[in-house]
Amino acid sequence: MPQPCSIKDCTRTPRWVCDCCQQNLCLQHLNEHNDLLISQLNPLTLEIKALEDCLQALNIQKTIDNSREKLEEWRDDCYKKIDCLFEQKCRELDQVINEKVDQQREELNRIHLKITELIDAQETSRQDIDLLTSTIRQLEININNIEQICFTIVTSPLVIDDTFIFIKETTEHELDLSTLSPVYETIHRPKGSSGPLTCNDRYLLIHQHPNLCLYDREMNIVKQTLWRYVNNTQNIINTDQHENTAHG
Incomplete structure (x- = not known):
């Protein structure tokens, strides 16, 4: 003789094993258990709705802005380094030209002083005149050549590696290591x-x-x-x- 329904005092014939309680139940009690399970869906629906409202109300822009601020600081720092290198090379370029101009200016002053000394002494020679004339002609050539100077600027492309920036999620109470640089090399210390x-x-x-x-x-x-x-x-x-x- 088959065992009756597992529910106490129920004499009906069991029809199936209930998924939730793993008991052999009759059709009526199976339906009751099923209705009980279905009734538990409504509170879950309310919880889901509450979570949807919570998700909608999240101020994710604040979180994004805080992280973007660090990215922008990194970008600004890189821009400053590029600008600093650019200004340095501009100064080097200016220095090369200015040194050439100063060199010719010193030579002009020297020749001018020599001519003034000869005029003051009221004494000169054909050799002096020829030498001064030759020097002046060479100065003229040198000065004209300054404007014709061409520079070959050799540059290397700025290689940006994706590993320069590492994004890692941190919990609220976890130390934010994003403010620290990653380990680059380990040095043995005696x-x-x-x-x-x-x-x-x-x-x-x-x-x-x-x-x-x-x-x-x-x-x-x-x-x-x-x-x-x-x-x-x-x-x-x-x-x-x-x-x-x-x-x-």
Whole structure:
């Protein structure tokens, strides 16, 4: 004889195993369980609607603007570096021309002074006249040639690598590492070495016991010298760290 429905006091014949309770139920109780499951969809629908409203109300523009601000700072910094290099090369170009002009001006002044001295002395010779005339003609050629100077400007394309900018999601309480540069190279520090001293866009100056070392951007040692002031260096670093802590 088959077992009755699993619901207490129900004597009906079971029809199927209920998905939610894994019991053998009759048709009536299967329908009741099904209705119960369906009734639970309505609250879920309300939750979905609430989440849709919440999503709609999100101030994503603020999040985007905060991140874009960092990208714009990076872009502005790159523009400044390009402008700085451009201005430097313009000054070098100006210097080349100005040096040539100054050189001819000095020669003109020298010849002018020589002629003035001869006039004041009221004494000269054919050799003086010929030499002065020849020098003046050469100066004329040199001055005219200055305007004809052509420069070959050799430039390299600015290669922008996508890895220059790395976008990583951070949680609210997680340290924002986007303000820090990614690890570029690891340098072995001998025991007794002091902390980093200083750096700029091109070089890093650190103490590698017993030497003071200057590294380039590829982490190659450009120059090093024996450093005899380790204690003084450590005192300076400790003092600086203490002041930073006191003012922080």
